[in-house]
Amino acid sequence: MKILFELLNCTSVSGDEEQIAALILKHIQERKDNWKVVPKVYSGENHHDCILLKFGDPRTAVFAHMDTIGFMARYANELIPIGGPEEIEGTKLVGSDSLGEIECALRVDENSLYHDFPRRIERGTPLSFKQNIRLTEEFIEAAYLDNRLGLYNALKLCETLENGWVVFTTYEEHGGGSMPFLLKFIQETAPIKQALISDITWVTSGVRHHEGVVISIRDKFIPRRKFLQKVVRLAELSDIPFQLEVEASGGSDGREIQFSPYAIDWCFIGAPEDRVHTPDEKVSLIDLEAMIQLYQYLLPRL
Template sequence: MMDFELLEKLVAVRGTSGDEISIKEFLIDYITSHQSNWKQQPEIIQGEEFQDAIILVFGQPKTAIFAHIDTIGFMTGYDKNLIKIGGPRIIDGIQLVGSDSQGEIETELLVIEEEDGSSHINYVYDREIDRGTPLSFKPDFRLTDTHVQSPYMDNRLGVWVALQVAKELENGIIVFSTYEEHGGGSVGFLGKYIYEKYNVRQALISDITWVTDGVHHGKGVAISMRDSGIPRRKYLNRIIDIAKTSSVPFQLEVESAGGSDGTMLQKTDLPFDWCFIGAPEDNVHSPDEKVALSDIQSMIDLYQLLMKKL
């Protein structure tokens, strides 16, 4: 039985790129409260030198799971203007939440069309919100017998999957990274730390991908053969071979765009192998991201298997 109550709580915690402290604190509280029930109690590595990221080290690790904890959103600019954080969908009337020096905020996005055909986005509120305030999609968690739909499946679902794997993990590392949605920012030093201290140089990227012409709901977790980055074929083939010999449903993804913590790892000077593996979602970067429950289960199952076999 999948614990979707935890997923709903994760979605509700605000954490746009650069403002991850609340979701970090939520995760630290959850981990310290629940790790006594896990098969192996991890070493928890965090602190100012790691900014708002967290590293969990289990046993004798060979492979690391990377899951980014930040989300897309908006930041208030001048004269009620909104500036994007990452790449959120711009839909008139989207409800946004946040807080500033005067308290809690619930507002909505307004698309303003100009006569010259250009457009810009503002917020609708009875006062001017403090300049530089992060705003995120209002939580709206919907669960059916077949799907879950909510803002921020990308990547609170990837974080949630990593926590499910943590329950049974004996040897491995889980890295909760930051800044992924707005260009990366922590993967370089996190990768350097686990490579130098534990000699770990292979990674799995627990993130959520897209429903496309070749990747569909209900067909299993997607193993990405490429997006804007290309994983090393030898490592990728090992993963695909393990998946083929299992009973876990999976599909292969080949895309020309998109990026992840894996792309950021590839841009470092570290000899990391990496592969993005995630359930596909519809309505990407909107308040209505939708994922099939069967694909979530196959994502958990494949991660558990790979952390034992790689």
């Protein structure tokens, strides 16, 4: 799990994904010659900080977002959220500006957010949760399991994938924005008709730890039932533990697929976590393993 720990210790608040993209690209370049199929790698300024890997003759694409929630320094000692972080008094935040490294605490005053750093932080500086990784026999707990585990799953998939796209996206936590040009590039290069979203969902009254990876029937958006039924039937044949999720809110890169001009089916498949968007997100290792296994089972069969 070395690469997972490296991903967890790398910051990438939405809009500032350069560092995590460089880490993932380094991992790809070091490992790709030992994968079952060596992919064609697309990256660089034409793709901003996104990375696309084309394996063989793709039918399906897997998308995993690289960005995280966080905060941005405003004026004086004010902060404003990026994405939807939980605003918990005293939460430790880290970052850096041209004057040096920053570690401070979040201060919550009614509807306003502040930091307690002893000097003014430069305007526009992104801050993220201070990392604290805890690994036991049953769980992993850390900041930003959403979506570091989705990235880890996508990289594990690369080891065995023969045909497909694996795509690392940006901006997802703060409104999206990279998917339109990525989908256009995919459809002009090696078009696909279906996609899976490698992301992390919630533990709820109907979704629990240790009961398997989650196949989402719906969140705020509803993918095409015909495709969902195909995915569920294959999951049933796999004997890999999974749970079905039905929610009224939430979203992912799947939203932008559904809103795109392309007829691409999509399905969100990911491990469930507790304490969402806090520094203490918690995921069952059983569910994470089921996620990895199910992606490796589904991709050759879809």
